[in-house]
Amino acid sequence: MMSKQVWKPGNMLYPLPAVMVSCGDKEGNANIVTIAWTGTVCTNPAMLYISLRPERHSYQMIKETGEFVVNLTTKDLVYATDYCGVRSGRDVDKFKEMKLTKQKAEKLMYAPIIKESPVSIECKVVEIKELGTHHMFLAQVLAVDIDERYMDKSGKFRLNSADLMVYSHGEYFNLKEQLGTFGYSVRKKTTTKTKNKSSQNKVNLPKKELKWIRTDTKKDSVKK
Numbered sequence: 001m002m003s004k005q006v007w008k009p010g011n012m013l014y015p016l017p018a019v020m021v022s023c024g025d026k027e028g029n030a031n032i033v034t035i036a037w038t039g040t041v042c043t044n045p046a047m048l049y050i051s052l053r054p055e056r057h058s059y060q061m062i063k064e065t066g067e068f069v070v071n072l073t074t075k076d077l078v079y080a081t082d083y084c085g086v087r088s089g090r091d092v093d094k095f096k097e098m099k100l101t102k103q104k105a106e107k108l109m110y111a112p113i114i115k116e117s118p119v120s121i122e123c124k125v126v127e128i129k130e131l132g133t134h135h136m137f138l139a140q141v142l143a144v145d146i147d148e149r150y151m152d153k154s155g156k157f158r159l160n161s162a163d164l165m166v167y168s169h170g171e172y173f174n175l176k177e178q179l180g181t182f183g184y185s186v187r188k189k190t191t192t193k194t195k196n197k198s199s200q201n202k203v204n205l206p207k208k209e210l211k212w213i214r215t216d217t218k219k220d221s222v223k224k
């Protein structure tokens with residue numbers, strides 16, 4: 001039987017989102033930096049983090065204003081995402097080069113949102129943790145801007161129709177196949193043929209967990 005090799009400590013947590021983080025300074029300059037070291041840390045209040053090397057051009061902007069926007073990326077944005085991760089705002093205007101559109105954020109003063117992204121998460125920094133090579137910007141989410149293209153007629157947000165992109169071990173992928181849904185492992189199986197499709201999809205989870213699912217997809221959570 002093959003055994004596992006034990007490697008020295010390193011980053012091997014994949015897949016991750018590769019997001020385009022937009023930011024701005026107080027003189028009106030804007031920039032985009034690609035970030036994979038990012039994650040959700042709290043549901044309520046909604047909080048996330050991004051980790052940045054202090055030598056990044058964006059680092060000073062975000063530190064100065066305490067603002068940034070996490071823009072989710074898609075198949076259509078993969079080229080721009082890579083470019084914004086290998087070119088610095090010190091040398092190029094990434095909005096211009098990638099033909100991306102700056103749009104005024106709803107709750108922020110300096111950081112713009114990227115119009116072409118399906119979801120832009122407006123964040124206010126609450127703490128900077130100097131961890132080592134990277135400093136972690138812990139932030140509170142102030143607003144979430146949703147592209148109406150992905151709202152269906154019944155008002156449900158179809159995020160998984162946006163062809164989202166992930167980053168895994170140096171490569172970009174899209175999400176091709178759905179393997180299950182939240183709670184499907186404990187969902188009661190229906191055996192009667194007469195049961196219709198909607199009842200087969202019913203999640204039989206404790207009330208508390210069902211509430212969580214609803215809250216997460218609730219329409220008013222995306223109201224501006």
Ligand SMILES: Cc1cc2nc3c(=O)[nH]c(=O)nc-3n(C[C@H](O)[C@H](O)[C@H](O)COP(=O)(O)O)c2cc1C
Nearest residue numbers: 034035036037052053056057058085086087088089
């Ligand atoms: C897929 C990908 C993920 C990246 N993730 C991070 C990250 O999490 N933190 C970071 O500091 N730099 C990260 N980078 C590198 C920066 O995006 C890159 O150095 C960029 O050119 C900095 O731009 P700026 O100088 O305009 O801020 C990543 C790059 C790529 C391509």
